[in-house]
Amino acid sequence: MTAPFIVVEGLEGAGKSTVMTVIANWLAQRGTDYIQVREPGGTPFAEALRDIVKGHWDEKVSAEAELMLMYAARVQLVREVIQPALAHGQWVLGDRHDLSSRAYQGGGRQLPDSVFTTLRALTLGEFRPNLTIYLDIDPAVGLERARSRGALDRIEQEQISFFTRTRARYLEIANSEPNIQTIEADQPPDKVRDDVIRLLEKLWPLA
Numbered sequence: 001m002t003a004p005f006i007v008v009e010g011l012e013g014a015g016k017s018t019v020m021t022v023i024a025n026w027l028a029q030r031g032t033d034y035i036q037v038r039e040p041g042g043t044p045f046a047e048a049l050r051d052i053v054k055g056h057w058d059e060k061v062s063a064e065a066e067l068m069l070m071y072a073a074r075v076q077l078v079r080e081v082i083q084p085a086l087a088h089g090q091w092v093l094g095d096r097h098d099l100s101s102r103a104y105q106g107g108g109r110q111l112p113d114s115v116f117t118t119l120r121a122l123t124l125g126e127f128r129p130n131l132t133i134y135l136d137i138d139p140a141v142g143l144e145r146a147r148s149r150g151a152l153d154r155i156e157q158e159q160i161s162f163f164t165r166t167r168a169r170y171l172e173i174a175n176s177e178p179n180i181q182t183i184e185a186d187q188p189p190d191k192v193r194d195d196v197i198r199l200l201e202k203l204w205p206l207a
Contacts, residue, residue, distance in 0.1 A: 003090055004130040005082065006094065006129065006130065008096075013137065015137075015145075015192065022193050026200055035085050053070065067105040071119050074101075075123035102173055103170040129179065137167075139166075143156070
C-alpha cells in the first residue's frame, strides 16, 4: 500500500503556507517520513514552466496555453517525484494539485469540463490525492493579504471577478467530492490550525 498524498488548496491569501507548516509539524511529531512539493514546480523542468506561467508577457496568454503548461508541470512532478515517494512509503504534502486547474482555468478562465476530463485522463489517469484541504476565503480578503506580501504575479493581478468565479468553482467541486474537505480560512489562525489537525487525526489516528 502506498503512503497518503495530502494537498492544500485555496485562493491567494487563504493561508496555504501556514497550513502546510501545520501539517508538516503534525507529521514530524508523529515521526512520519514525508516530503513537500508545490505546483507548478517541484522538478527542474516543472520549475522552469512555473516561471513561464507566472511571468509577465507582452502578449495575452491564452487560457488553453496556460492550462496545458500547468498539466505539463503537474505530470512531470507526479511521475518524477510524487509517485516514487509514495511507493517508498513517504507521505507527500502538496501545495496545490489538479483542483487548482479545475478552479482557476475551469472557473476563472471558464474552460469547459470536457477539456479537464481529457487532460486528466492523459496525464494523471486514476491518480488522485487521498485528501485535499480547501481553504475557503472571500477573494477580496485573500487578495488584500496577498498584496501585503509584495508584488503580485500575472495570475494574481486578474480582476476580482476572475477570483469570484474561481472560488465558486472550488466550492462546487468541494461539495461534490468526498476526498475534498473545506475549512473556513478567515477564522483566527488557531481555529484554522485546530480544524486542520482535527481532520487529520480523524482520518489517520495513531494506532
